[in-house]
Amino acid sequence: MQQVAAQAFSQYQSELLAFINRKISHKEDAQDILSAVFIKLLQQTDAPDSPIAWLYQVTKNAIIDYYRTRRPNEELPQDLIAESREESAFSEMSVCMKPMVMTLDEKYRDVLLLSEIEGMKQKAVAERLNLSLPAVKSRVLRGRELLAASLVTCCAPVINAKGKVDDFLPPKKSCGKC
Known part of the structure; x- marks a missing residue:
């Protein structure tokens, strides 16, 4: 599983980072979120049916967590909270x-x-x-x-x-x- 995870992550790493950078303005925080996503991927015991969909879902959740925990006084971007x-x-x-x-x-x-x-x-x-x-x-x-x-x-x-x-x-x- 870890080899599959590493391969999927390396394949989509730049796309995920670009996605995170569209939502977060701090480059260092974007790298931290990307690292957290990779750690979650490594902790997965079962291979997801669709690795890219799973990666994007976990990335979106990590971005939401970022705004909730690190910036409690900063409003979440509307596209993360107002829309499905x-x-x-x-x-x-x-x-x-x-x-x-x-x-x-x-x-x-x-x-x-x-x-x-x-x-x-x-x-x-x-x-x-x-x-x-x-x-x-x-x-x-x-x-x-x-x-x-x-x-x-x-x-x-x-x-x-x-x-x-x-x-x-x-x-x-x-x-x-x-």
Whole structure:
């Protein structure tokens, strides 16, 4: 287990440190948190099903602990306390969403922009675009599938044990969409 742990940690160490640095401004504290995550990984008796998801989950918890214990008078960043982990991950990715939607075919792009970005009801979208409601629903569903595939390709989601998105890995440089 320790060899697997060391290998997983060395593989994702720079990504984890970048993630911590986005949440914490003190470089020394970020290194301390990264070390604490490695220690927790070494203390694991069973290999996690998804090492990267486990590492990110433990890292997020360590960041929260950092703010609770070391800085009792400092407020936690809003993205750590006000939102669920899934909402936090999606809020970070929301910057990339519209450019990714814009790369879709027009028939999917238009319905997604109106229904998902502008928040229109699908019935109103159907009326506005002179489409049937089933056609709009079908295009929204297919557009979401295409958008999800694009997100997975560009910014791999970190899935937790419950199958929910906890975070996204930093966008790949080759992505060009966000």
